[in-house]
Amino acid sequence: MIKLIVSDIDGTLVPEGTNDVNPEIFPLIRSLRARGVYFAVASGRHKCSIEKLFAPVRDDIIYITSNGAYTGTYSKTRAEFPLSKDIYTSLFQDFDTAIGYPYFAETANGAYTSCPDPEFSRLLTEDYGYDIQFRPSLLDLPEKIIKLSLYHPENAQNIDEKWLKKWNKICRCAVSGTHWIDFMATDVNKGNALFRLQEILNVTIQETLAFGDQANDIEMLKQAYFSFAMGNANCTVKNAARFTCDSCYNDGVLKTIRGFFPHD
Incomplete structure (x- = not known):
């Protein structure tokens, strides 16, 4: 019996970089919650973005955001895992002097950038x-x-491998979508966040259904028996999941959940 559903957002529930969530998901989440099934959003996005995207059910979902660096509900923070100042100071120096691409920082309650480009904002x-x-x-x-x-x-995969090796020595560095590389504390990822949530809710791996499409979803998919890679995911992600569903463009998440809960 499924007791917990966990879904990535970009490339999974919506096309990457959009807010085009199918509104049919909202009454489904309410119906599932009424029967005791939890719905968690596990995203690289900040909590403020998820609150807007899921405004009709913002009090009914669990937030695993900032790639697992934050976990909570709309009204309560359960856990947050910051980067040390030494680490992010070193990263800022690399970004500003050698990389040259725009970036931003997230705290539990805000998002900030020093990039003056209005298009980035x-x-x-x-x-x-x-x-x-x-x-x-x-x-x-x-x-x-x-x-x-x-x-x-253009594509985050084009970043020189030497930088990824350097950064992964001091923090958790993960490609998160076509254009993004995310940096968190070393032990932060969606899978660890899901593990802690399962302990809190007393839910097992066998009672968990999860959806993802990118490399930063792999640890999360391994923490769920019913793990689904999206049809638009790459082979690495599909190999990490037990199952594959339709793409984000064809409401693969919604279709699959309805397959498990046909009367909701």
């Missing part, structure tokens, strides 16, 4: 639903940084 606010704030420097934010995200305008 538009991308974050309009396409991803962020409440992005501009700061000339990100070194002294009002809260601890839980995630950094570097934007590659």
Whole structure:
């Protein structure tokens, strides 16, 4: 019996970088919650973006956001895992002096960028639903940084492997979508966040249904017996999951959940 459903957002529940969620998911989430089934969103996005995307059911879902660096509900934080200042200072130096691509920082309650390009801010606010704030420097934010995200305008896979090797020595570095590389504390990922949530809810791996499409979803998929890679996922993700469902463009998540719960 399924007691917990966990879904990634970009490339899984919606096409990447959009807010085109099928509204039929909202009454389904309410119906599942009424019968005791939890629905969790596990995304690289910040909590503020998820709150907007799931506004009709924001009090009915669980948030695993910032790639697992934050877990909670709409009204209560359960866990957050910040980067150390030494680590994000080193990353800022690499981004600013050698990489040259825009980036932003997330805290538990906000998102900030020092990039002055209005198109980058538009991308974050309009396409991803962020409440992005501009700061000339990100070194002294009002809260601890839980995630950094570097934007590659073409494809994040094109980042030189030497940088990924360097960054992975000091933090958790994960490709999160076509354009993004995310940076979190070393032991932060969606799978660890899901494991902690399962313990809190007293739910087993065999009672968990999960959906994902990117490399940053693999640990999460391994933490669910009913693990589904999207039809649009790459082979690495499909090999990590037990099952494959339809693509995000054809409501694969919605169809699969209805297959498990045909009367909801």
